[in-house]
Amino acid sequence: MSWSDIRLFFQQLFFLCQKELIALVKDPRLKFMLVVPPIMQGFLFGYAANYNLEEVPYAVIDESHGALAHDLIAHIDAAPAFDRVATLTNANEIADQIDSGNVICVVVIPQDFDRLIERGGQAPVQVIADGRNSSIAGLATGYISQIVATWNAERIGTGGITIQSRTWYDPNQETQWNFVPSLMAMISFTQVMLLAGMSIAKEREQGTFDQLLVTPLGPSQILIGKAVPPVLVGLFQALAIFCIARFWFEIPCAGSLLAIVATLVFFMVSSTGLGLSISAISENMQQVLIYVLVLMIPMALLSGMATPVANMPEVLQLFTYIDPMRFAIDAVRRIYLEGATLFDVRWDFLPMFCIGAVTMPTAGYLFRHKTT
Incomplete structure (x- = not known):
């Protein structure tokens, strides 16, 4: 050619x-x-x-009415992503709140919460999440777990192992x-x-x-x-x-x-x-x-x-x-x-x-x- x-x-x-x-x-x-x-x-x-959960509407059932329970709820309320939209009185009200889509999750604090904590035991806090969207439910429960862990560390005091996380390439995830x-x-x-x-x-x-x-x-x-x-x-x-x-x-x-x-x-x-x-x-x-x-x-x-x-x-x-x-x-x-x-x-x-x-x-x- x-x-x-x-x-x-x-x-x-x-x-x-x-x-x-x-x-x-x-x-x-x-x-x-x-x-x-x-x-x-x-x-x-x-x-x-956007998989980031910017706002978490939630409800609370506080059966304890103690000082420690009140302090834990205050920590959750203070988190920027959480917005308490309802305070329930009993478990029968949970279904209506979740089914209607008013809340993503409900935090239930048991009656003996303060007593168990003061005795040095473990007090279970129940988180009931809307599983119709599993990713959002997982994020919401994860956020609450982090808040509870932070509250627990502050109550017990500093010392021991501390975790400092860093995310490469996307610092804010x-x-x-x-x-x-x-x-x-x-x-x-x-x-x-x-x-x-x-x-x-x-x-x-x-x-x-x-x-x-x-x-x-x-x-x-x-x-x-x-x-x-x-x-x-x-x-x-x-x-x-x-x-x-x-x-x-x-x-x-x-x-x-x-x-x-x-x-x-x-x-x-x-x-x-x-x-x-x-x-x-x-x-x-x-x-x-x-x-x-x-x-x-x-x-x-x-x-x-x-x-x-x-x-x-x-x-x-x-x-x-x-x-x-x-x-x-x-x-x-x-x-x-x-x-x-x-x-x-x-x-x-x-x-x-x-x-x-x-x-x-x-x-x-x-x-x-x-x-x-």
């Missing part, structure tokens, strides 16, 4: 990419989809996807720090899948696909030209999420923005084959949407964004190795929160490379098969 042939190849590819970008920008529906959803999802995940940076990988992956999938299907639906085939462009040029614009759009949306995380939620970025961009570009390029494969086998955009939804939900669940991969059954952990989103989210989180370098996350690039090495030739084969 001569230099003029190479130049012509890239010149034709440039014009095809330019045509695809113009088509994306001029379509009012796509223009709305490219700008509004990622910004809206960035704010929604930042505020709504805020779930925003975990979720919002991860959105950079998830949003970009969604756009690559959706836009790459709809590109060829849209041409078929509008009747322009046959015109594209009679141009001097080869199948490889068409595939690359259809892949580059979604990658650019995904990168733009990922940078929008980065700005929301860094400047709105003020989540400090410990790593390099260039390393994050390099990771996202590699991830999107390696994942483009999935979207192009979907586009090659789909006859219209409705089929693309169905395929994307069927794939995206399990891939998001297996990515480790919401729940750790180590907590999944071993069979599902094996399936995560064919999910490129898992490795992209891990790399982006480590770079953003830990300050990791590209060398530190190099093992996340290997699975993404393998996935791309399989999906891109598959997309090329399906494309040639459908066009012959």
